[in-house]
Amino acid sequence: MALIVCHSPKGGTGTTFVAAHLAQGLVAQGAEVTVLTTATFDPLPLHFALPPATRLPSLLAPADQAVVVNGIDLRKMTRAEHEPDFAAMIGDLGFLEAGNERVMIVDVPSGQLGFARSLLEIAQLHLCTLTAAPECLSMIPRLIDGEDGVWGAQSMLVLNRLDETRRLSRHSAAFLRELAGSRLLGRVRLDEAVPEAGAMLQPLDRYAPTSAALTDLVQIAQAVGVRLEAEGVAFDTSAVDTSAVDTRQAAADVRQSAKQSRVA
Ligand SMILES: Nc1ncnc2c1ncn2[C@@H]1O[C@H](COP(=O)(O)OP(=O)(O)O)[C@@H](O)[C@H]1O
Numbered sequence: 038m039a040l041i042v043c044h045s046p047k048g049g050t051g052t053t054f055v056a057a058h059l060a061q062g063l064v065a066q067g068a069e070v071t072v073l074t075t076a077t078f079d080p081l082p083l084h085f086a087l088p089p090a091t092r093l094p095s096l097l098a099p100a101d102q103a104v105v106v107n108g109i110d111l112r113k114m115t116r117a118e119h120e121p122d123f124a125a126m127i128g129d130l131g132f133l134e135a136g137n138e139r140v141m142i143v144d145v146p147s148g149q150l151g152f153a154r155s156l157l158e159i160a161q162l163h164l165c166t167l168t169a170a171p172e173c174l175s176m177i178p179r180l181i182d183g184e185d186g187v188w189g190a191q192s193m194l195v196l197n198r199l200d201e202t203r204r205l206s207r208h209s210a211a212f213l214r215e216l217a218g219s220r221l222l223g224r225v226r227l228d229e230a231v232p233e234a235g236a237m238l239q240p241l242d243r244y245a246p247t248s249a250a251l252t253d254l255v256q257i258a259q260a261v262g263v264r265l266e267a268e269g270v271a272f273d274t275s276a277v278d279t280s281a282v283d284t285r286q287a288a289a290d291v292r293q294s295a296k297q298s299r300v301a
Pocket residue numbers: 045047048049050051052053054055080197198199225226227228229231232235250
């Protein structure tokens with residue numbers, strides 16, 4: 038079991054977008070994934086090509102009310118930040134048991150700092166999505182020194198909306214790489230296919246299976262899979278549906294070859 042917190046101190050950087058695609062990438066590696074959003078208004082259903090009016094069931098709702106897309110159980114709990122026993126609650130639901138392939142990704146809106154910080158006590162991984170914009174870069178020292186940010190030993194950065202054709206974006210990204218060092222998990226390029234897929238109500242892997250953003254997201258999910266494995270989380274790769282979309286096959290292949298190269 039693994040708990041992954043997706044939270045950034047800056048809204049609109051693509052936290053939900055990364056959370057949704059991380060879920061898909063981990064399912065491709067054999068994980069059993071639940072995504073929980075704690076936002077009141079959240080575009081999570083859109084990233085799964087669900088109708089915008091879709092109401093996600095509560096975390097506590099029974100299985101027959103579940104909204105499941107590609108094997109990913111999508112849940113919502115707006116009051117989670119006011120729930121003093123949230124950790125106990127997800128423990129009771131079996132989410133904190135060691136040694137199985139269940140993964141819960143909690144997508145926390147930027148304003149819920151206290152809640153995100155409290156989750157760091159039980160999470161295996163925290164992904165903080167930033168962009169190469171000055172307002173994000175200027176936040177990093179305060180974020181990393183932990184004073185009013187959300188940052189822990191398991192926190193990693195994802196650089197999103199990288200535009201390598203723009204000098205400022207390129208330079209800012211280089212600066213961020215220097216600041217974050219090994220804490221930078223990966224980058225996702227700015228890609229018009231992302232909003233286009235949303236506008237077409239299609240998942241990105243169907244609308245633009247070879248898009249730059251999707252390629253980057255598959256790599257990020259791969260890097261997360263490797264980190265979780267190092268933490269002792271074992272996915273059931275025999276359950277991977279390799280007949281699914283190409284990118285899932287690619288993720289499974291990359292994971293397999295990463296395993297083989299570690300064995301060699
Ligand atoms: N790499 C990208 N390229 C293009 N658009 C992106 C990219 N990442 C995110 N977006 C778009 O940015 C918007 C905000 O993303 P979202 O995940 O809702 O942000 P947050 O959860 O941080 O508030 C969405 O419309 C999303 O589709």
